Amino acid sequence: MEALMECVPNFSEGCRKEVIEAISAAVKSVDGVKLLDCDPSPSANRTVYTFVGLPKCVVKAALLAAKVANSFIDMTQQKGEHPRLGALDVCPFIPVRNCSMEDAVRCANDFARQLAAELDVPVYLYEAASVLGAHRVSLPDIRSGEYEGLPNKIEKAEWCPDYGPAKFVPRWGATVCGARPFLIAYNVNMLSTKEQAHRVALDIREQGRGKDQPGKFKRVRAIGWYLDDEQMAQVSINLTDFSVTGMHDVFQECSAISKSLRLAVVGSQLVGLVPLQAMLHTAQYYIEKEQLFITEECQKVRLAIERLGLDSIEKFNPEERIIEYVIGSNKPGPLVSSSVEKFVRELGSRSSAPGGGSAAAVIAAMGAGLGAMTGWMTYGKRKFEELDAEMRAAIAPLDSAMKDLLCYVDADTRAFKAYTAAAQLPKATEQDKTARKEAMSLAARDIVEVPLSVMRAADKCWDHLDVLAKHSNINCRSDLQVGAKSLETGVYGAYQNVTINLPTLPEDSVTSVMAEARELLERSTKRCAAVLEAVDTRCNTASQT
Numbered sequence: 001m002e003a004l005m006e007c008v009p010n011f012s013e014g015c016r017k018e019v020i021e022a023i024s025a026a027v028k029s030v031d032g033v034k035l036l037d038c039d040p041s042p043s044a045n046r047t048v049y050t051f052v053g054l055p056k057c058v059v060k061a062a063l064l065a066a067k068v069a070n071s072f073i074d075m076t077q078q079k080g081e082h083p084r085l086g087a088l089d090v091c092p093f094i095p096v097r098n099c100s101m102e103d104a105v106r107c108a109n110d111f112a113r114q115l116a117a118e119l120d121v122p123v124y125l126y127e128a129a130s131v132l133g134a135h136r137v138s139l140p141d142i143r144s145g146e147y148e149g150l151p152n153k154i155e156k157a158e159w160c161p162d163y164g165p166a167k168f169v170p171r172w173g174a175t176v177c178g179a180r181p182f183l184i185a186y187n188v189n190m191l192s193t194k195e196q197a198h199r200v201a202l203d204i205r206e207q208g209r210g211k212d213q214p215g216k217f218k219r220v221r222a223i224g225w226y227l228d229d230e231q232m233a234q235v236s237i238n239l240t241d242f243s244v245t246g247m248h249d250v251f252q253e254c255s256a257i258s259k260s261l262r263l264a265v266v267g268s269q270l271v272g273l274v275p276l277q278a279m280l281h282t283a284q285y286y287i288e289k290e291q292l293f294i295t296e297e298c299q300k301v302r303l304a305i306e307r308l309g310l311d312s313i314e315k316f317n318p319e320e321r322i323i324e325y326v327i328g329s330n331k332p333g334p335l336v337s338s339s340v341e342k343f344v345r346e347l348g349s350r351s352s353a354p355g356g357g358s359a360a361a362v363i364a365a366m367g368a369g370l371g372a373m374t375g376w377m378t379y380g381k382r383k384f385e386e387l388d389a390e391m392r393a394a395i396a397p398l399d400s401a402m403k404d405l406l407c408y409v410d411a412d413t414r415a416f417k418a419y420t421a422a423a424q425l426p427k428a429t430e431q432d433k434t435a436r437k438e439a440m441s442l443a444a445r446d447i448v449e450v451p452l453s454v455m456r457a458a459d460k461c462w463d464h465l466d467v468l469a470k471h472s473n474i475n476c477r478s479d480l481q482v483g484a485k486s487l488e489t490g491v492y493g494a495y496q497n498v499t500i501n502l503p504t505l506p507e508d509s510v511t512s513v514m515a516e517a518r519e520l521l522e523r524s525t526k527r528c529a530a531v532l533e534a535v536d537t538r539c540n541t542a543s544q545t
Helices: 017-028 055-072 101-119 139-143 146-153 194-204 247-260 276-290 297-308 323-327 340-347 356-376 382-423 430-459 462-471 474-504 507-544
Strands: 004-007 033-041 046-053 088-097 123-127 175-179 184-191 220-227 232-239 264-271
Touching: 004 055, 004 101, 017 033, 017 046, 017 055, 033 055, 033 323, 046 055, 055 088, 055 101, 088 101, 088 139, 101 123, 101 175, 123 139, 139 175, 184 194, 184 247, 194 220, 194 232, 194 247, 232 247, 247 264, 247 276, 247 297, 276 297, 276 323, 340 356, 356 382, 356 430, 356 462, 356 474, 382 430, 382 462, 382 474, 430 474, 430 507, 462 474, 462 507, 474 507
Parallel strands: 088 175, 123 175
Antiparallel strands: 004 046, 004 088, 033 046, 184 232, 184 264, 220 232
16 A cells, blocks of 8 residues: 555634635645645634645645745734644644654655745744754644744744744744644533633643643643634643543543533534544443443444534534545455455456455354354343343454454455565566565565464454353354354365465464464364354253253
8 A cells, every 4th residue: 555644734824715725725736635624713713734645745735735825824914712833833744554753754854844945934843853952842832932922932042943044934934844643633612711721721731730730631732712603612632642641531521620610511522633543442431431332333433423522513524534434544445345246256267366365254254243143133132131241242352353354355365466466576686586585575474464363363253152152042043053164164264375375484483373373273173163062052952841
């Protein structure tokens, strides 16, 4: 897959539609770039754009957008609730797929250098791109004093720009550009004054009220402001690492503090896009807190939207706001998304891929799926009410294994094609031979690792099939029996794909891989027999009563 870089420039204009649209048009004009979101805020007088593409294309789009902004935005006339330093206030680059933070840093420097040269404006680097001292890493530190304080600040040696002139440019101000992980811009709505919202912000943000009074959460920045157009205040929050502090963490805490102050929290708002994992992370919190049973991704997303009140200001459409949905990276591969007939016909065609590896993954996925189905046909029925806890414990991991196994259907074919392509690379020169050897070595790992992963995923199902064999709705016994044999067959097929491809691996790893694969195969045979025996025992017992 091609490298995918994200850019999220924040322009200091949120009111004039013609300006907002002109900047959008500049971004859209660049081939290889997709504008994912344009989120204007009239009260903040700020618009956040989100676009992705090839790294060099994303830099080009950001530069064109900045040039358009330079024609329209005059900072001597700009007012708004949001802190800002310039017309293009901040422009971060975020690695999304097949690129690193180092790549993002290169993008930031390329953009900053060109922006400074072409517009003759000062540019500061922040976060991972920062190189001139610890005081210039954090965006709030660089933006301290804002546009109004910039004329004095920029003359100080410690605040000399990384690129561009060390002089105040009244119409533009300055731009902060950098590289960072994914940041979630998230606001909690309050029926309060700006000052009350800021009081809550001080309690939750990492900086707190100062060095001696830190706030509750790590990796959180927050301020309070008031939205005239919505007639309410917000705790405006930046979550710089949602795996450390999630949306639910700050929402629950803001709600608790507001309750103690006799203030009302009325939902929340996401600005820009959000990673799917952040939504699922929040959903899992409420699932565990409320002891809910939800397995489908779409339902988990809906739960997160509901519990956080993300529809409170405007309709939250997951297809437009969750980054994986917008760029389509969550869509199933061509084999999994094809019809059964088409897949089987491809298996039977005069082509080596898809082949036994993809078929093994499909068969194993069907085994896990039939196990989950047996659980569902027992769960929630009055007749089997006392088994609900056991069924919940079995259904969720089987459902998860089924989805994981489906991913390996296309992965196996991709791995085989990658290895074949590597083997066909030229070998005329020593340089060619070295490049070919390295490419084949990388591809060889996948053509073994994918079927081995199929075996591992299937292996996690046996404990749950065993529970179902002993306790589930006996009327579904044939489904469970077919499921168990399918799972065993999938493991057998994956094992054969591991062994046939072992010669492509380095000799020092063959022994350990073979030992693991053989152990998984033997366990599969035994566990399948045990599941079938348990079902037969129940059937025989039932027939005798």
